[in-house]
Amino acid sequence: MHSIRRRGPASSPRLVVAALAAFGSVSACSFDWEGYDPRLASSGEPGATGPSAGGAGGDGGAGGVGIGGMGGGGGGAGGAPPTGFRLQYKNANPKVDDIQIQPHFKIVNGTQENVPLSDFEIRYWFTHDGGGSFVYDCDFAPFNCIHTSGAFGHTSGVKADTYAAISFTTDAGILTANSDSGEIQARLHTQNFTTVNQAGDYSFDPTKTSFTDWANVTLYSKGVLVWGNEP
Numbered sequence: 001m002h003s004i005r006r007r008g009p010a011s012s013p014r015l016v017v018a019a020l021a022a023f024g025s026v027s028a029c030s031f032d033w034e035g036y037d038p039r040l041a042s043s044g045e046p047g048a049t050g051p052s053a054g055g056a057g058g059d060g061g062a063g064g065v066g067i068g069g070m071g072g073g074g075g076g077a078g079g080a081p082p083t084g085f086r087l088q089y090k091n092a093n094p095k096v097d098d099i100q101i102q103p104h105f106k107i108v109n110g111t112q113e114n115v116p117l118s119d120f121e122i123r124y125w126f127t128h129d130g131g132g133s134f135v136y137d138c139d140f141a142p143f144n145c146i147h148t149s150g151a152f153g154h155t156s157g158v159k160a161d162t163y164a165a166i167s168f169t170t171d172a173g174i175l176t177a178n179s180d181s182g183e184i185q186a187r188l189h190t191q192n193f194t195t196v197n198q199a200g201d202y203s204f205d206p207t208k209t210s211f212t213d214w215a216n217v218t219l220y221s222k223g224v225l226v227w228g229n230e231p
Contacts, residue, residue: 099190
């Protein structure tokens with residue numbers, strides 16, 4: 001019986017797999033680490049260095065166990081938002097030339113999770129045709145329009161140089177699992193109500209006069225795109 005004694009840090013002992021070759025058999029050896037306490041082993045550590053070491057743990061999963069090596073610990077929880085969200089769009093004003101843009105929205109939660117509406121942001125993409133700054137108005141929301149707000153940003157995308165960003169306060173409540181937000185009626189116009197032309201606008205579709213999944217409007221959860229395609 002051969003004995004290998006190794007002194008190492010308490011949280012990550014390293015197995016010298018190459019030493020096994022000198023003795024020809026794992027059963028012929030005993031191993032001892034001074035100061036190793038398995039209770040202090042940290043998660044996410046990679047497997048021992050060696051020809052067949054275990055892989056490191058990925059996000060949320062345990063690492064593989066290598067032959068002659070120690071398996072990597074489990075990784076931390078993943079940070080991506082749950083999938084299964086959709087954004088539906090209805091055009092309440094299909095006129096190409098008019099003084100206001102009227103997109104209506106429903107956020108659809110197809111997951112098994114209850115999610116605060118304040119996690120979400122809707123973006124509607126269009127071209128600014130001049131006439132001054134744009135204004136966001138909310139005509140209706142089932143949780144009250146005072147719990148919505150609108151802001152405008154600039155972009156250099158195709159068929160859009162501006163977007164309206166609609167967000168929600170914590171008082172807007174919870175979007176429960178397998179449900180939708182109800183109809184959110186937005187209205188966009190310049191301060192002076194000048195005529196805008198919607199013909200070339202990225203998010204505008206005059207044929208969508210009832211709620212439809214529409215990839216040219218985008219939905220974000222905690223700042224991460226979860227539905228649609230940006231221009």
